[in-house]
Amino acid sequence: MIPIWGAKRARSCTTRVDLLCDDETMIPIWRSKQQSNPFNLTEFRRDDDWANIGEGPAGLIAEHLLAAGDVADYISFRAVCHQWRICSTDPRAHGILDTRFLPHQWIMLRKEEEAEASPHRRRFLNTFTGCTRSLDLPELDGHDVFGPTTEGLLVLLDTDTCVLRLLNPLTRQMSDLPPTSSLITCEDLERFSSMKDLFQVCGAGLADNFTIAVHFRNIKTIAIAKPGDAQWTVVDRGSWFLPAMSFEGRFYCATTRDVMVVETSSADHQPPRLVTVAKLTKPFSRMMEDTVHLVDIDGKLILVDRKCNGNDHRKFEVYQVDLVAREMVPVRGLGGRAVFIGKQLALSVSPSVFPSVCADAVYLGFDDMMTGRFDRSPVHLMDGTVEPRLYHQYSIDGMPVYEPLGVDEHLSWCVTGYRVN
Structure with a gap:
């Protein structure tokens, strides 16, 4: 049975799962509760030979699973038997940025599985369906984790070679990016004693179909590269950026005055650059530790503005970034969703999937600037009420965990800045 975080009732969209085991993975075999069969297949009994349904129907099922948008189900389908694998596309035969095989909506939870189960096992959560999967990832050994990207890829830093x-x-595919040494200046080496601190990633995602963009926060650099490139292309260096994210295949970031996008190509063949898509309604104060956070809500680029006035007052304003009109449009609430914001990441979830999470509420991560005595969480935007945080005896990464321990705490940790794995 796949556990559903926060679930209080059975969902009609999920079904009972039988787990079979072969030498590749634990394989969920899904059986529909509905009478209709979209593939016009005869009903198979439990002891029937599914491997012999034929390449045509099996290939059609594989195409349907891939088009549905969750590559996890597609990988489970391929793991059933050799016949099903040869009639479906192998994700590893394509580039790691191929959008068909990206683990959209999947995030890695911060709490590790029990060590006796597997030292490399991690739990992943689908923020769209609420399903979880445990995966063995020995690739994490020797790496710091700065994930995930907007598309669900994990960004890893080799602690020995940087x-x-x-x-x-989900596909276990890994790809090296260009050497980071080309991004370092003498001034950077004087400011930071640790090489790992130099390359702290504070946002990564697609800049176009073939290019990944990365925001290196400590060296104030946004750079892009294609897997296999020999070196990075610096888009901007020296500016102060807030956490950045990918939206509809393009990379966006915010400054104290603007929301900007990485432009990788142009008609006049200019080099990659940052272009303003909308100006903030007014500049925000770094001195007062104001923060803004970009998040995708139902296909709309939303900016959550968190204002700190130096006292016990925290004000939250929400805007839609209108990419056509190139302006910030004030909106009320979050369209019935909840948003979790941290210094490096923001994500939105639906209370219909996680019933314990409140609609139109902002939940804070556990970054240092969001754990002050006046930073209460969640904040209910519709009526302005807040709920206090209570300290708990447990901790993650040496920082306190707050109670009650539920899905909201797990999601708050997911948006908190990553350290070592």
């Missing part, structure tokens, strides 16, 4: 890598945790 090589940056992308890992698709």
Whole structure:
């Protein structure tokens, strides 16, 4: 049975799962509760030979699973038997940025599985369906984890060589990015004693179909590269950026005044650059530790503005970034969703999937600037009420965990800045 975080009732969209085991993975075999059969297949009994349904129907099922948008089900289908694998496309035969095989909506939870189960086992959560999967990822050994990207890829930093890598945790495909040494200046070496601190990743995602963009926060650099490139292309260096994210295949970031996008190509053949798509309604104050956070809500680029006035007052304003009109449009609430914001990442979830999470509420991560005595969480935007955080005896990464321990705490940790794995 796949556990559903926060579930209080059975969902009609999921079914009972039988787990079979072969030498590849634990394989969920899904059986529909509905009478209709979209593939016009006869009903198979439990002891029937599914491997012999034929390449045509099996290939059609594989195409349907891939088009449905969750590559996890597609990988489970391929793991059933050799016949099903040869009639479906192998994800590893394509580039790691192939959008068909990206683990959209899957995030790695911060709490590790029990060590006796497997030292490399991690739990992943689908923020769209609420399903979880446990995966063995020995690729994490010797790496710091700065994940995930907007598309679900994990960004790994080799602690010995400082090589940056992308890992698709579902397909287990890994790809090296160009050497990071080309991004370092003498001033950077004087400011930071640790090489790992130099390359702290604070946002990564697609800049176009073939290019990954990375925001290196401590060296104030946004750079792009294609897997296999010999070196990075610096888009901007020296500016102060807030956490960045990919939206509809393009890379966006915010400054104290603007929301900007990485433009990788242009008609006049200019080099990659940052282009303003909308100006903030007014500049925000770094001195007061104001923060803004970009998040995708139902296909709309939303900015959550968190204002700190130096006292016990925290004000939250929400805007839609209108990419056509190139302006910020104030909106009320979050369209019935909840948003979790941290210094490096923001994500939205639906209370219909996680019933314990409140609609139109902002939940804070556990970054240092969001754990002050006046930073209460969640904040209910519709009526302005807040709920206090209570300290708990447990901790993750040496930082306190707050109670009650539920899905909201797990999601708050997911948006908190990553350290070592």
